[in-house]
Amino acid sequence: MKKFFLTALLGASLIANSSFAMTKPVKLVDQGSFFAGGTVIQSDGNYNPTDPKDFSGQTLHGDHAYVFYQIPVKAKKYPLVFLHGSGQSGKTWETTPDGRDGFQNIFLERGYATYIIDQPRRGRAGRSTLPENISARPDDQLWYYNFRIGIYPDVYDGVNFPRDKSSADQFLRQMTPNTGAFNQKIIADAMVAVFEKSGEGILITHSAGGGPGWETAIRSDKVKAVISLEPGTFPFPEGEVPPAEETTSPFPARGQSVSRADFLKLIKIPIVVYFGDNIPSGDKPVANWGQDNWRVRLNLALKWAQVAKKYGGDVEIVYLPDIGITGSTHFMMSDLNNLEIADVIETWLKSKKLI
């Protein structure tokens, strides 16, 4: 907290100049980046190098993920693999909008190797095999509301989001468009390939990263646990998908249907799911659609946990206010109390003997 107030007082220009923004120095034995997964498409005809206007027979390498990894000295057993959510890139996990350590630095400082992903058709993994129209329609306020920060430019009472204008500005610039349609299978394909490179690890997903994250855990035996922050959806065994609840949100919360065998594959690893604050309870839609969007998702999570437990799964749904942590937004990894959230996650990892 102290750091945040300092930043707010002294202005944003100091953020990058601070020589000790990291809580403590980190000795890296490796860092780098690579692309994982993806495919190649080719136009008809034969490649003709002599005519730059003739694109016959040329290829496009696309639909891969971009991965930036860092390995500190004496790294813990399992690396953490971070998959962002809707409209975001790997930036989600980096420096917070008010210039504090994000999960990338926090966990690196605690001795974890980190793998930060840009999913296929997003960010530095922008090369898509499908065309896309980007509208540039202003929609900051839609996301601000849906991310449960408040009603722009206001914030909800007690919410763990910085109050200064520069931080809100940085936060909104994290949005970056799809450069091709969202495709869960393509993202999961790439994530399976990421785990082939990282080796056995812990998958941490956020929001719309939840769906591809579950599919990745089903398909890769390298995923040893999933930590999911407000995932958008959940997979259920065929025939057990609950009906979608009515909501005032434009984004319905539908469960996904997977084979029972796949469902059992998923729930044989430990799974924990966290939801933040300002999520109404009950089965009645509320007028605030940005909050109602998460009411139906939290309800879906609870139904999913029931089914998972019925089949013997070691799964946990944590509504943070229930454990005394209030004010969390949809972006708990960059909230003012993100160190506290990291503690909660690390305590869970320890309890599952994953570190």
Next chain:
Amino acid sequence: MKKFFLTALLGASLIANSSFAMTKPVKLVDQGSFFAGGTVIQSDGNYNPTDPKDFSGQTLHGDHAYVFYQIPVKAKKYPLVFLHGSGQSGKTWETTPDGRDGFQNIFLERGYATYIIDQPRRGRAGRSTLPENISARPDDQLWYYNFRIGIYPDVYDGVNFPRDKSSADQFLRQMTPNTGAFNQKIIADAMVAVFEKSGEGILITHSAGGGPGWETAIRSDKVKAVISLEPGTFPFPEGEVPPAEETTSPFPARGQSVSRADFLKLIKIPIVVYFGDNIPSGDKPVANWGQDNWRVRLNLALKWAQVAKKYGGDVEIVYLPDIGITGSTHFMMSDLNNLEIADVIETWLKSKKLI
């Protein structure tokens, strides 16, 4: 070289698992990311939070750069600020396609702070104030040819590009589309803001990053030198822009016109420009348009240096084969001999007392 052959022999899966891909461990005192520059647009009308289909009055924060910075212990005086070229992102400077250290790691290991940019409307800085249609037209071979690697899938004799298929695959996946039209002024605006955060530093540009790079150096007194790798264009004082040479390339090499005052601002700092191999000389177009594209740019560079020297500029154009370095592609920062290129750059920095 040894590392590359090892990688090729053992397969790509080892790249990220290697615990010592970095030549030596690096102790970081800080790392993080932020957005620099950019603007805000707003739709007409008043924001209505209750209707998610009503986008009236909403804003879009766009046209910023994305910056990832790292500061090693006892960092040298000036950070290095890296601006990529056409169709690329900050990935240009990271791990090479065959899994060796790129300039990001090489210079970090040598004690430089690094700032790696995604220019506005590219990569993680994808949020644009203008709409864009992304065609997904296959054009890998066009770039491969224009980057002077060879005629796909072949490589030119002796070229410093890895021969294995996996490396070519990784290289082509570095391409990532514009999410809004290229705009030199917007990129320079953002780069000036980057230097406000980094403080005084050395600007290293590549290819299409050259144009915005020169403009940045003109507008920011924080830029203490420019190192430009095969820039696409050069600024000349008004009335002294040479006519564009005839070329078989579809990308003409036109000089840019700036005021004499601005030109003098630029050339008061030391500047060095490097060009790789397989660039024909002379004033006659050659049939290989991928090579001819760089013939006219090298010629433009030489004309620019003459003008700069006439006005007292400390500028140097280096055609690498002239100093005994052969086989360089357009991507000398990730070529097989990129350590040698880094040495050349560091020797220049030393000679200018910039380290």
